[in-house]
Amino acid sequence: MARRPRSQVRGILRLPLLLLIWGVFALAMWVPAIHATIVNDHQTSQSFFYAGIAGLMIVTFIGLSVANRVPRYGMPGQLMTLLATFVFLPLYLAIPLQDALKNTSYLNAYFDMVSALTTTGADIFDTPSRLPESVHLWRALVAWLGGLFMWIAASAVLAPLSLGGFEVTTRAEPGRSDAILHESHRPDPRRKLILVTNSLVPVYAGLTLALSILLVLCGESGLVAVCHAMSIMATSGISPIGGTGAAQAGLAGEMVMFLFLLFALSRLTFSSDTVAVGHSRLDKDPEFRIGLLIIVGVPALLFVRHWLAAFEVNASDNFAMAFASFWGAMFTVASFLTTNGFESAYWFSAQEWSGLETPGMILLGLAVMGGGVATTAGGVKLLRVYALYLNGLRELERLVLPSSVSGEGRGNRRLQSNGAFVAWIFFMLFALSLTAILILLSAFGVPFEEAMILAIAGLSTTGPLIEQAGQVPIELTLLATPAKMILCFAMVLGRLETLAIIALLSPNLWRS
Known part of the structure; x- marks a missing residue:
C-alpha cells in the first residue's frame, strides 16, 4: 500500500x-x-x-x-x-x-x-x-x-x-x-x-x-x-x-x-548549490564584499556631505540627528541596492542632513546595479559590476605597463578569463533594452523623465522607484493601455534578463 x-x-x-x-x-x-x-x-x-x-x-x-x-x-x-x-x-x-x-x-x-x-x-x-x-x-x-x-x-x-x-x-x-x-x-x-x-x-x-x-x-x-x-x-x-x-x-x-x-x-x-569554482566562503565572495562596501560607503558620503557642501542646511549637529540620518541612508541604500525598494522612516532626515536635492538619481543608480546573482534581486547584478571593475583596473594597468601580464588572483577565481567581456555584452544589452523601452513609452505620451524612471523600475524590478525616484509620484492608472503593456514586457524582461530571451531564440539551444 x-x-x-x-x-x-x-x-x-x-x-x-x-x-x-x-x-x-x-x-x-x-x-x-x-x-x-x-x-x-x-x-x-x-x-x-x-x-x-x-x-x-x-x-x-x-x-x-x-x-x-x-x-x-x-x-x-x-x-x-x-x-x-x-x-x-x-x-x-x-x-x-x-x-x-x-x-x-x-x-x-x-x-x-x-x-x-x-x-x-x-x-x-x-x-x-x-x-x-x-x-x-x-x-x-x-x-x-x-x-x-x-x-x-x-x-x-x-x-x-x-x-x-x-x-x-x-x-x-x-x-x-x-x-x-x-x-x-x-x-x-x-x-x-x-x-x-x-x-x-x-x-x-x-x-x-x-x-x-x-x-x-x-x-x-x-x-x-x-x-x-x-x-x-x-x-x-x-x-x-x-x-x-x-x-x-x-x-x-x-x-x-x-x-x-x-x-x-x-x-x-543561504546556499552553495551554484558554486562551481572559486571560494564558497562568504567573506571571500566578491558580491557580498562589494555590496557591503556600497551599503556603507554611499551613506558615509552623504553623511560627510553635511559638512563639505551643505552649509545651508538648517539642521542641528546633534548625535540623534546624525544617527538618524546615517541609519536612514544605510537602510534605504541597502533596500534599493537589493531592488526591494523599502524607504526608511529616517530617509527624510538623511536628505535633510546631506542637503541632497536629487536623491532619486542615487536610488536609480542603486537599482540598476542590483543585488547578487541567483537571488531574488534584479538589476545588472553585483558580480557583473565586479567583473567590469576588475577589467577597468587591468586596462589602467596596461596604460602604465603595456607589456605586463596579469595573473589570476585568488579573489578572482570565480570569474572566467573573458568574464568582463560577457558582462560588458550584458550591460550593453541592458542599455539597449532601457533605450528601447524609454522610446516606446515616450511614443505613447509619457514624459521623458517619467519614462526613464518607469523603464529603470521595470528592468531592474524595483517598483517603488515609480513613487520615490521622481519629484512627484507617477500615477500608473493614468497611463495609456499600450504603456501599461510595455511596462509588463519590461518587468518580464528584467526578471528573465535579455540573454535568456536571446538564448530562447537560438536554434542551437533547441537543437542540442
Whole structure:
C-alpha cells in the first residue's frame, strides 16, 4: 500500500512544469480566502476560493489528458516554462483580484499580478486603504512565491545554461550547458529541479517565518509583519501600509529587516548549490564584499556631505540627528541596492542632513546595479559590476605597463578569463533594452523623465522607484493601455534578463 502513494507522487511530478506551477498558485488562493473568512470579508473569500477551485479543476483535467504521454524534459523547455509562467500565469492570477475589487479593470489587475510575480512591486492602486487586507496578503504571497520560483530556477535552470549571471563564472557559452559537451554526464533536468526545490523551500520558508516572528516581537501587527517578511525575502517592496514609514515596529523593525536584506547580496548567504569554482566562503565572495562596501560607503558620503557642501542646511549637529540620518541612508541604500525598494522612516532626515536635492538619481543608480546573482534581486547584478571593475583596473594597468601580464588572483577565481567581456555584452544589452523601452513609452505620451524612471523600475524590478525616484509620484492608472503593456514586457524582461530571451531564440539551444 505504501508504493501506491509514491507512484501517485511520481505521476504528479511527471506533469508539465507549467501545470505544476499553476496548481501551486491555485492552492495558494485559498490562503487569502481563509484569511478573508476570518475577518468576515465573505465577498473576497468567495472570489479567491472559487478561483482556486476552478484552477485546480483545469489543472486536473489537463493532467489527466496528458497522463499517458511520455514526457521529454530539457533545459530549453524549462527556460520556456519560465517565460510562459511570467507572461500567462498572471492572466489567471488576476481573475480573483479583479473580482474581489470590483472597481478596477482586468488590465490593471493583470499589471499588478505581473508586477507581483516578477517581484517588481509596482503599485498600480492609489492608496493601500483601497484594498482589503486579504488582497494585500494575496499580492505579497504572489511576490513571495515568485521569489521562491526564481531561487529554484537560478540553480536548476539558469546555472546549467550559463545564464542569469552565471555566464560570467562558467566556461560554457551563454545559453549552452557544459553538459551538452559531455553527453554521458548530462544530468536529468527534472531530477535536479526536484532536488533543488527540496533543499531551498525549507530555507526560504524558515527565513520568512523567522523574520515574521521577529517583526511581531518588535511590535508590528500580524498581517503587516507577514507581508513585510515576504516582501523582504522576495525583494518585492509590497506593503499593506505603503512602506516602513507607517510601521509600528519602528527602528528595531528596520534593523531586523536590514539583516535579512543581506540575503539578496549573495547566493552564498543561504546556499552553495551554484558554486562551481572559486571560494564558497562568504567573506571571500566578491558580491557580498562589494555590496557591503556600497551599503556603507554611499551613506558615509552623504553623511560627510553635511559638512563639505551643505552649509545651508538648517539642521542641528546633534548625535540623534546624525544617527538618524546615517541609519536612514544605510537602510534605504541597502533596500534599493537589493531592488526591494523599502524607504526608511529616517530617509527624510538623511536628505535633510546631506542637503541632497536629487536623491532619486542615487536610488536609480542603486537599482540598476542590483543585488547578487541567483537571488531574488534584479538589476545588472553585483558580480557583473565586479567583473567590469576588475577589467577597468587591468586596462589602467596596461596604460602604465603595456607589456605586463596579469595573473589570476585568488579573489578572482570565480570569474572566467573573458568574464568582463560577457558582462560588458550584458550591460550593453541592458542599455539597449532601457533605450528601447524609454522610446516606446515616450511614443505613447509619457514624459521623458517619467519614462526613464518607469523603464529603470521595470528592468531592474524595483517598483517603488515609480513613487520615490521622481519629484512627484507617477500615477500608473493614468497611463495609456499600450504603456501599461510595455511596462509588463519590461518587468518580464528584467526578471528573465535579455540573454535568456536571446538564448530562447537560438536554434542551437533547441537543437542540442
